[in-house]
């Protein structure tokens with residue numbers, strides 16, 4: 001792997017990224033303390049940027065979202081409103097690492113709205129909340145005889161692209177699972193100077209083998225950027241069987257590390273030189289022809305949604 005000698009314009013110095021493929025069950029308290037153990041293990045292994053999976057503190061499924069949901073606004077929430085917020089903040093501070101806290105079901109602060117979101121909280125090494133992302137594209141699919149899932153029966157979507165500045169490294173984008181299928185989000189984040197796209201996700205045994213790896217590589221290749229996809233471990237006695245295979249893809253679209261199905265931590269050092277040499281060798285960003293496709297130029301997009309906890 002290449003090592004930086006000069007600082008890259010998008011990644012100031014190498015950062016060790018860890019995806020924790022966590023096995024979760026129905027006991028939220030147990031899930032949180034297990035996550036803490038694994039976050040500390042990843043930090044002990046040198047990780048500076050640690051990612052947990054989608055719905056890491058609960059089982060994944062529409063039947064579970066309301067009963068596991070926590071209120072995150074007004075921010076910061078109390079410990080009663082959101083034990084997961086406080087657990088994640090403490091884990092990040094204890095690990096002294098950036099933490100993309102997978103996702104958790106979030107309840108709208110107005111209980112009469114009966115609205116829920118699938119929300120990722122991102123904390124800094126001092127335990128401060130840096131950003132949050134509500135899943136923008138809800139997972140509504142119907143593949144007859146295989147899988148039907150309708151997140152929109154219970155969840156409401158987020159409305160923004162989420163970019164997070166890590167001062168000593170650079171900028172990342174965070175989105176959740178089904179969001180990875182939408183190249184626009186990834187491309188906009190890349191054009192805003194990110195060095196990595198981070199997706200906590202939970203694909204399944206139908207779409208996982210078909211698309212998980214391919215999507216990670218596609219987003220990396222389109223954008224010449226690092227991509228991390230962090231899944232729950234596969235637990236066969238749960239109602240939703242996650243695909244697993246958490247992985248990290250480099251800017252040349254090579255899968256540099258990939259888990260199997262069981263609990264595992266995969267890590268990789270992201271290096272600015274790899275980004276720069278990829279972009280120099282295949283200079284896509286200067287070759288775009290917005291004169292030929294003006295309607296997908298720099299269109300208006302919201303980066304700040306006042307209704308999302310910050």
Ligand SMILES: NC(=O)CC(=O)C(=O)O
Pocket residue numbers: 138139176177178179181201202203204207208
């Ligand atoms: N679970 C998801 O949000 C997405 C998924 O499983 C898929 O796109 O396939």
